[in-house]
Amino acid sequence: MKGKLYKIMIPLFLLVFLVGCGSTQDTEKTDNKVDKRVSVVVSFNAMAELTKAIGGDKIELTTIVPSGVEAHDFEPKPREIASLSKASLFIYNGLGMEPWAKDMLKSIDNKNLQIIEAFKEADLIKNSGDEIGEHGEFDPHVWLSLKEAKVQANNIKEGLIKVDSNNKDYYESNYKEFSKKIDDLKAEYEKKITSLERKDLVTGHAAFAYLCRDFGLQQHSVEDVFAEGEPTSQKIKELIDLSKKIKIKTVFMEENASPKVSETIAKEVGAKVDTINTLESEGDYINTMKENLEKIYNSLT
Ligand SMILES: [Zn+2]
Numbered sequence: 001m002k003g004k005l006y007k008i009m010i011p012l013f014l015l016v017f018l019v020g021c022g023s024t025q026d027t028e029k030t031d032n033k034v035d036k037r038v039s040v041v042v043s044f045n046a047m048a049e050l051t052k053a054i055g056g057d058k059i060e061l062t063t064i065v066p067s068g069v070e071a072h073d074f075e076p077k078p079r080e081i082a083s084l085s086k087a088s089l090f091i092y093n094g095l096g097m098e099p100w101a102k103d104m105l106k107s108i109d110n111k112n113l114q115i116i117e118a119f120k121e122a123d124l125i126k127n128s129g130d131e132i133g134e135h136g137e138f139d140p141h142v143w144l145s146l147k148e149a150k151v152q153a154n155n156i157k158e159g160l161i162k163v164d165s166n167n168k169d170y171y172e173s174n175y176k177e178f179s180k181k182i183d184d185l186k187a188e189y190e191k192k193i194t195s196l197e198r199k200d201l202v203t204g205h206a207a208f209a210y211l212c213r214d215f216g217l218q219q220h221s222v223e224d225v226f227a228e229g230e231p232t233s234q235k236i237k238e239l240i241d242l243s244k245k246i247k248i249k250t251v252f253m254e255e256n257a258s259p260k261v262s263e264t265i266a267k268e269v270g271a272k273v274d275t276i277n278t279l280e281s282e283g284d285y286i287n288t289m290k291e292n293l294e295k296i297y298n299s300l301t
Helices: 002-035 045-058 078-086 101-107 130-135 146-163 165-194 209-215 233-245 260-269 285-300
Strands: 038-042 059-063 089-092 114-117 200-205 218-223 250-254 272-276
Touching (some): 038 078, 045 089, 045 165, 114 146, 146 165, 146 209, 209 218, 209 285, 218 260, 233 260, 250 260, 250 285, 272 285
Parallel strands (some): 038 089, 089 114, 200 218, 250 272
């Protein structure tokens, strides 16, 4: 009798054990799926776009500057930085684009947080005059160069690999794909734009120096690099005179900007007003850059 019971008990015990294992594994699988997405916080839209291109569906992304808000004037509120206390990675552009970032990072208690300043290793353009004292030595609009955006995307990729090395191959492959898209776009417009005789752009705030450097263009702007203050009447007159002299066909203004000054200049010069997107507060990276370049090309033909 004892022997018989023993024979039944062993398979029963094994069965319970196996079923137990199975269900544990299932739970672990589901948990891992949720836990595996890396929590990444970025400062503003352009950083979000570059990070999305590399991080894809392996990351959970939070952007601090809300969509549609002017990035240069932004000050984060406590609820906007709360996401940082649990994040693995914080990515920001640097060079004065996020003057609030240093204080914010000091106020966060998160020892595991890795930080990437995306401008590093990029070929920077110097600021001039008062801007150096107020904001620092360099123009922060690095992402508006197709060439330098690849450098920034590479920094972001390295940051992601640091906090999530299991998905290294995924991030590397996304980076390759994104770089290829950028290279193709650059090649297409290099051919079109560099063959044109006109080289001058009139823009809202001086955000496009890097893009202009990529394509051998010259930027003239209503507001300075950090989009501060109302332009003086002297400055507006200078822009009108210049625009007449070089026969500007289009005066660009940014999405979200007040159209008044751009419209005044355009009217005086007999040009039209068109929008151009700095990617500071909205827009998908590749599509927006393509749209910008197409509009610039059309304005110069
Ligand atoms: Zn700007």
